[in-house]
Amino acid sequence: MTPHITDDELILHFYGEAPTDAPRIDQHLAQCVDCHTNWAQLQRTLQMVDSADVAEVPVGFERVMWARIQPQLPQKTARVSWWSPKVWAPVAGLAAVIALAFISGGLWQRTGGGTTPKVNTDVADAKTVRERVLLSALGDHFEQTENLLVEIKNAPEPGGPGGKDVRRVDLSYEQQAARDLIAAGRLYRDTATRNGDMELSSVLEDLERVLVDVAGSPEHMNTQDLKSLRARIEDDSLLFKVRALTTAVREREKTLSTQSAKSVRTL
Amino acid sequence: MTQMQDDAAAVALARDGHEEGFRILVERHSRHVFRLACRMTGRQEDAEDVVQETFIRAFRQLGRFEARSNFSTWLYRIAYNCAIDFIRGRPHRENAEERETLEAMSESVSTPDAHDMVYAGEISERVQTALEGLSPKERAAFLMRHYHGHSIEEIGASLGMKTNATKHSIFRAVKKMRVALEPLL
Numbered sequence: 001m002t003p004h005i006t007d008d009e010l011i012l013h014f015y016g017e018a019p020t021d022a023p024r025i026d027q028h029l030a031q032c033v034d035c036h037t038n039w040a041q042l043q044r045t046l047q048m049v050d051s052a053d054v055a056e057v058p059v060g061f062e063r064v065m066w067a068r069i070q071p072q073l074p075q076k077t078a079r080v081s082w083w084s085p086k087v088w089a090p091v092a093g094l095a096a097v098i099a100l101a102f103i104s105g106g107l108w109q110r111t112g113g114g115t116t117p118k119v120n121t122d123v124a125d126a127k128t129v130r131e132r133v134l135l136s137a138l139g140d141h142f143e144q145t146e147n148l149l150v151e152i153k154n155a156p157e158p159g160g161p162g163g164k165d166v167r168r169v170d171l172s173y174e175q176q177a178a179r180d181l182i183a184a185g186r187l188y189r190d191t192a193t194r195n196g197d198m199e200l201s202s203v204l205e206d207l208e209r210v211l212v213d214v215a216g217s218p219e220h221m222n223t224q225d226l227k228s229l230r231a232r233i234e235d236d237s238l239l240f241k242v243r244a245l246t247t248a249v250r251e252r253e254k255t256l257s258t259q260s261a262k263s264v265r266t267l
Numbered sequence: 268m269t270q271m272q273d274d275a276a277a278v279a280l281a282r283d284g285h286e287e288g289f290r291i292l293v294e295r296h297s298r299h300v301f302r303l304a305c306r307m308t309g310r311q312e313d314a315e316d317v318v319q320e321t322f323i324r325a326f327r328q329l330g331r332f333e334a335r336s337n338f339s340t341w342l343y344r345i346a347y348n349c350a351i352d353f354i355r356g357r358p359h360r361e362n363a364e365e366r367e368t369l370e371a372m373s374e375s376v377s378t379p380d381a382h383d384m385v386y387a388g389e390i391s392e393r394v395q396t397a398l399e400g401l402s403p404k405e406r407a408a409f410l411m412r413h414y415h416g417h418s419i420e421e422i423g424a425s426l427g428m429k430t431n432a433t434k435h436s437i438f439r440a441v442k443k444m445r446v447a448l449e450p451l452l
């Protein structure tokens with residue numbers, strides 16, 4: 001039999017830091033009871049370490065931390081204007097695309113595909129890659145928001161036919177998702193507002209209000225809570241708006257991919 | 268991927284002097300930094316100070332952040348270094364007391380049959396005590412490897428240690444964990 005495996009070797013093996021030794025170690029472990037026992041104990045120990053909790057994060061922690069951090073940030077005096085291409089190329093490009101989608105024929109009427117928004121190719125060329133990254137982020141954002149709204153719309157009503165004998169519906173997962181989406185959405189809304197893209201900004205604001213409601217609602221909702229939340233979603237035809245935005249963004253992304261593929265070919 | 272893109276966009280905002288961008292980063296990452304800092308410092312109040320200092324340092328260094336890299340990885344690296352500085356700066360804790368605790372821990376304990384909560388609490392307590400028996404750098408190296416999945420090479424680069432020294436830090440940490448948790452196996 002090959003020599004025993006040392007503790008240190010086993011540790012590296014556990015963390016995948018000894019790939020070249022792995023076959024030899026595995027082979028030995030399969031044959032040697034002592035080393036196998038040692039290995040099993042190490043694994044159990046490190047799994048226990050995994051399960052160790054730390055202090056609960058206090059409620060409102062992020063807000064408290066921001067209140068402590070914000071006054072200590074060095075003030076930046078030279079504010080670059082919103083349209084400075086150096087800093088804002090990607091974001092401005094994104095906002096321009098969305099704005100264009102609104103101006104050219106109205107985004108809301110064009111959910112089923114067809115025409116794609118035209119953009120100034122000079123502007124688009126230089127920024128294509130970065131713009132695509134941002135479009136993809138915004139597209140994902142809308143898709144995730146849509147999924148969340150659909151989940152809430154379809155959640156089994158407490159005590160209802162789909163809900164069996166459940167009195168309250170657990171939306172804690174959706175609430176966490178809503179909190180993440182609020183933070184991301186604020187960034188996009190900020191961008192849109194500063195860029196004067198009021199229509200996009202107002203959709204994002206509508207979305208944020210509903211997301212805040214979702215995030216702040218009781219973790220276990222009763223029929224009444226759930227109904228009023230659904231009514232909000234339906235009254236503002238939010239789902240429809242979000243789907244339209246997703247489509248517009250995804251179409252624009254496709255256009256950009258084709259453009260960059262073409263420019264590669266001409267090089 | 269989306270998270271990375273969002274972070275990169277927020278960093279871009281913050282760099283341009285828009286505080287909103289930095290606020291988003293604080294909202295999104297401060298919890299994780301807090302948990303990391305709790306493990307490093309062992310005390311909640313100290314962890315809060317580390318979170319604050321981490322973000323202030325991160326803000327100053329934003330210009331050095333490369334958009335292609337992962338913001339949280341970059342931030343954690345700053346956080347670990349902040350925590351190391353913090354621990355070194357605070358009045359020395361009684362090392363002897365720590366050693367005694369570790370020895371006392373290898374004696375009587377509740378078993379997995381005992382109440383689950385007690386058992387879980389015991390694990391956490393023992394892990395924390397074992398961590399406190401390590402030097403700040405050893406502790407950081409182990410936590411980066413174990414909880415954040417950073418490679419030994421990356422850890423060495425982040426903490427300014429040679430690969431061998433990093434390995435040995437992790438070996439020492441795991442040995443302490445084995446001593447501390449052995450009675451619960």
Ligand SMILES: [Zn+2]
Pocket residue numbers: 003004005028032033034035036
């Ligand atoms: Zn053996």
